[in-house]
Amino acid sequence: MNIEYPLTSKDASIxxxxxxxxxxxxxxxxxxxxxxxxxxTLDELHKTNxxxxxxxxxxxxxxxxxxxxxxxxxxxxxxxxxxYNIIGISKNDTPARYRDYDxxxxxxxxxxxxxxxxxxxxxxxxxTQMSTSxxxxxxxxxxxxxxxYRNITNIxxxxxxxxxxxxxxxxxxxxxxxxxxxxxxxxxxVDVPSGEVSYTFGYRQLYYDSDSLISGNDVKTLQVYLxxxxxxxxxxxxxxxxxxxxxxxxxxxxxxxxxxxSMEADDFKVINELILKLNYTRNFSHYxxxxxxxxxxxxxxxxxxxxxxxxxxxxxxxxxxxxNYHINVTGIYDEQTANVVSQYQKEKGxxxxxxxxxxxxxxxxxxxxFIFTSIIRLTDPLTSGKVISYIQKIIYNNRRKLNISITSxxxxxxxxxxxxxxxxxxxxxxxxxxxxxxxTFNLIKxx
Numbered sequence: 001m002n003i004e005y006p007l008t009s010k011d012a013s014i015x016x017x018x019x020x021x022x023x024x025x026x027x028x029x030x031x032x033x034x035x036x037x038x039x040x041t042l043d044e045l046h047k048t049n050x051x052x053x054x055x056x057x058x059x060x061x062x063x064x065x066x067x068x069x070x071x072x073x074x075x076x077x078x079x080x081x082x083x084y085n086i087i088g089i090s091k092n093d094t095p096a097r098y099r100d101y102d103x104x105x106x107x108x109x110x111x112x113x114x115x116x117x118x119x120x121x122x123x124x125x126x127x128t129q130m131s132t133s134x135x136x137x138x139x140x141x142x143x144x145x146x147x148x149y150r151n152i153t154n155i156x157x158x159x160x161x162x163x164x165x166x167x168x169x170x171x172x173x174x175x176x177x178x179x180x181x182x183x184x185x186x187x188x189x190v191d192v193p194s195g196e197v198s199y200t201f202g203y204r205q206l207y208y209d210s211d212s213l214i215s216g217n218d219v220k221t222l223q224v225y226l227x228x229x230x231x232x233x234x235x236x237x238x239x240x241x242x243x244x245x246x247x248x249x250x251x252x253x254x255x256x257x258x259x260x261x262s263m264e265a266d267d268f269k270v271i272n273e274l275i276l277k278l279n280y281t282r283n284f285s286h287y288x289x290x291x292x293x294x295x296x297x298x299x300x301x302x303x304x305x306x307x308x309x310x311x312x313x314x315x316x317x318x319x320x321x322x323x324n325y326h327i328n329v330t331g332i333y334d335e336q337t338a339n340v341v342s343q344y345q346k347e348k349g350x351x352x353x354x355x356x357x358x359x360x361x362x363x364x365x366x367x368x369x370f371i372f373t374s375i376i377r378l379t380d381p382l383t384s385g386k387v388i389s390y391i392q393k394i395i396y397n398n399r400r401k402l403n404i405s406i407t408s409x410x411x412x413x414x415x416x417x418x419x420x421x422x423x424x425x426x427x428x429x430x431x432x433x434x435x436x437x438x439x440t441f442n443l444i445k446x447x
Contacts, residue, residue, distance in 0.1 A: 064133030
């Protein structure tokens with residue numbers, strides 16, 4: 001892969017002044033919004049916005065040429081000013097609708113200033129597709145970066161992190177791009193006696209031989225996979241030693257395979273399936289993939305091996321339902337879900353995309369701003385739900401202020417909670433009914 005570095009030799013004093021503490025764990029892709037701006041022009045433009053040089057690590061033009069910008073280990077500086085300029089708003093005169101965005105930028109500097117490698121594409125992907133050569137170069141560059149930085153687990157567009165940024169645009173299918181890159185990562189290499197040798201994982205039998213230890217990148221891959229599945233390996237050195245041998249036997253015992261300590265075709269098949277499943281069954285209470293509605297192939301639970309009712313889409317829909325949005329909980333990111341997400345974005349001042357990235361996922365999942373929809377009263381059987389838990393939590397947090405000694409955290413509208421509601425109504429001159437109507441609900445929220 002041919003990469004040119006026109007900037008790094010341009011001014012040695014600038015190179016020396018950069019901060020070389022970047023330890024990449026993510027790749028972030030954005031576009032330049034313009035076609036025809038070369039790297040030198042962007043370099044000068046970024047300098048006027050407080051950067052020491054071009055803010056990003058790579059630039060790929062429409063012809064597919066890859067140009068190196070800021071060195072990979074160098075961090076960006078004054079990122080806030082640059083990002084506000086890209087969005088086209090003044091930091092000193094921010095519209096009210098960007099109130100949440102301010103917070104995202106101020107508290108999330110690490111998203112832009114460290115642990116990331118940034119790739120900038122020439123063009124505006126909101127109005128046109130990447131050229132074939134540009135996309136090919138992007139994929140090859142991402143593969144190369146991931147092969148060198150094994151800590152990198154995520155590839156995202158800028159808009160997946162900050163909803164108010166529209167880059168990359170709708171003409172880029174990030175899910176497909178991620179899949180192509182992640183399924184074809186360059187093999188890991190280790191030094192072996194005969195030199196640097198690469199083996200396709202599963203191509204050869206792996207076994208323990210005390211007289212002549214097997215080594216190679218496929219052994220290292222095996223060690224990494226075993227560790228990921230909970231079988232501790234002392235050292236990921238690419239050598240099929242005793243530690244690896246015993247962990248393979250433990251792996252075979254757990255998954256009902258012949259306990260031989262050797263890796264053969266059936267063993268490779270099982271471990272590959274387990275790793276694939278592991279990649280798609282992370283803790284779904286945390287963000288792990290970009291959610292976007294596509295008409296022909298709506299997102300749902302990844303692969304059939306994952307329980308539909310544990311997926312991120314299911315949890316997102318259920319959370320929106322708890323926030324009193326009208327949405328069917330199906331586990332499928334359908335058109336209705338995209339419309340509800342757009343409604344949420346509109347109410348919160350985000351760009352309306354109907355898509356969920358890390359920032360919006362965090363906002364929705366941490367949101368406890370429930371909306372009043374119906375009167376709540378003491379009934380038999382007791383009314384229950386997250387709204388009740390929300391109310392009980394507020395009462396508990398304000399118990400000293402309200403002079404309430406006994407509270408409930410049952411999640412049910414029980415007698416204790418009803419009595420506390422009566423006391424609150426009395427303190428704030430509302431009808432003492434023990435019934436939560438809209439006025440009482442809004443009062444409790446204001447506490």
